[in-house]
Amino acid sequence: MNQWKNFSKGFFKENAVFTLLLGMCPTLGVTSSAINGLGMGLATTFVLVMSNLVVALIKDFIPDKVRIPSFIVVIATFVTIVEMIMQAYLPSLFDALGLFIPLIVVNCVVLGRAEAFASKNSPVSSIIDGLGMGLGFAMALTILGSVRELLGSGKLFGNVIYPDQYGMLVFVLAPGAFIALGYLIAFINRVKEKA
Amino acid sequence: MAKTESTLKNMVLTLLVITVIAGASLGFVYKLTKEPIALAKLNKQQTAIKEVVPGFNNNPGEEVLELTSKEGFNIKVFPARKDGELIGVAIETMTNTGFGGDVKIMVGLKPDGTIINYQVLEHKETPGLGTKMDVWFKTDKGHQSVLGKHPEKNNLTVSKDGGEVDAITAATISSRAFLKAVRVAYDTYTENSGKIASAQNSQPTAEGGVQ
Numbered sequence: 001m002n003q004w005k006n007f008s009k010g011f012f013k014e015n016a017v018f019t020l021l022l023g024m025c026p027t028l029g030v031t032s033s034a035i036n037g038l039g040m041g042l043a044t045t046f047v048l049v050m051s052n053l054v055v056a057l058i059k060d061f062i063p064d065k066v067r068i069p070s071f072i073v074v075i076a077t078f079v080t081i082v083e084m085i086m087q088a089y090l091p092s093l094f095d096a097l098g099l100f101i102p103l104i105v106v107n108c109v110v111l112g113r114a115e116a117f118a119s120k121n122s123p124v125s126s127i128i129d130g131l132g133m134g135l136g137f138a139m140a141l142t143i144l145g146s147v148r149e150l151l152g153s154g155k156l157f158g159n160v161i162y163p164d165q166y167g168m169l170v171f172v173l174a175p176g177a178f179i180a181l182g183y184l185i186a187f188i189n190r191v192k193e194k195a
Numbered sequence: 196m197a198k199t200e201s202t203l204k205n206m207v208l209t210l211l212v213i214t215v216i217a218g219a220s221l222g223f224v225y226k227l228t229k230e231p232i233a234l235a236k237l238n239k240q241q242t243a244i245k246e247v248v249p250g251f252n253n254n255p256g257e258e259v260l261e262l263t264s265k266e267g268f269n270i271k272v273f274p275a276r277k278d279g280e281l282i283g284v285a286i287e288t289m290t291n292t293g294f295g296g297d298v299k300i301m302v303g304l305k306p307d308g309t310i311i312n313y314q315v316l317e318h319k320e321t322p323g324l325g326t327k328m329d330v331w332f333k334t335d336k337g338h339q340s341v342l343g344k345h346p347e348k349n350n351l352t353v354s355k356d357g358g359e360v361d362a363i364t365a366a367t368i369s370s371r372a373f374l375k376a377v378r379v380a381y382d383t384y385t386e387n388s389g390k391i392a393s394a395q396n397s398q399p400t401a402e403g404g405v406q
Contacts, residue, residue: 088231
């Protein structure tokens with residue numbers, strides 16, 4: 001299989017957020033600022049790559065009937081590792097993302113890739129798939145976070161662009177996540193149609 | 196390589212092996228990160244204390260008094276001393292009346308109760324509204340600031356309730372919760388000032404004993 005295609009599909013053609021609409025819970029929940037989106041995206045990327053690798057390595061030993069529980073244990077292990085490492089070395093990011101880190105376990109993107117890709121492909125392809133999917137997810141979350149932060153509080157990655165009394169507060173709150181995501185998806189669909 | 200058959204023995208064995216390996220690796224990472232996590236938490240506490248009561252040279256974290264307010268909240272009092280003299284207390288205080296539940300703040304009081312500074316530690320208030328509390332009550336604009344005020348001499352409630360503090364725009368409930376937490380800190384401090392003072396008296400001898 002063409003590895004470049006395998007890597008790049010996660011960004012656009014099969015982007016988890018914009019095309020597959022998977023992993024909506026962290027997408028809508030944490031993207032109140034660009035840096036939160038990026039942090040969550042990278043944490044998910046790590047889990048995706050590692051779980052894809054391990055699942056691809058052990059796929060032949062796992063009886064079909066217990067494959068889902070096995071995958072979940074693998075994923076949960078990596079999520080807990082990320083959580084502990086983040087708590088130890090990036091406490092401020094951990095404070096911001098806190099609640100959502102354990103939720104990576106139930107992020108459909110991670111289990112979806114383990115089930116749909118890693119359990120059928122070689123370890124190398126699986127790592128590339130995980131990396132592409134994860135970075136695509138991180139990209140989507142960062143874009144969404146940037147839009148919401150810019151419109152809502154006039155900042156971008158914490159840098160003031162315009163004074164925040166002109167910001168539309170709704171974009172920082174939960175409804176703004178839905179509105180921003182809806183328009184982003186509409187925009188991307190339009191671009192795709194033309195392409 | 197052929198796929199393992201889904202027999203009972205195989206399934207039990209696979210799950211057992213996977214969970215054992217997962218458990219072992221988690222235990223390993225836990226051991227590895229235990230110290231940095233504790234250090235990060237301690238660091239955060241120290242920075243907060245330094246910000247709310249500057250200028251001490253003891254270790255307030257070692258002299259912490261764990262008290263219970265009359266509302267039943269757990270309050271931690273960190274006495275800050277300079278050369279053995281009490282220059283203020285950093286009080287980790289909270290209320291459960293925030294818009295999103297608990298609001299935890301660290302507030303620094305002079306020995307007479309005047310507010311030196313504060314820092315918000317933990318809250319679940321609305322982003323963009325209640326979250327402004329981390330700077331709002333420090334900003335010297337209108338009647339926003341609580342710094343330099345005294346919970347007894349000044350009426351530290353929001354202007355809507357007849358007090359003299361401007362609430363955060365569109366976040367009166369969060370503002371009330373914040374001021375309530377300050378009040379809890381002050382009440383707990385005055386109620387236990389005897390205990391805190393006696394800790395102070397015993398302190399030099401304890402220090403002398405070490406030296």
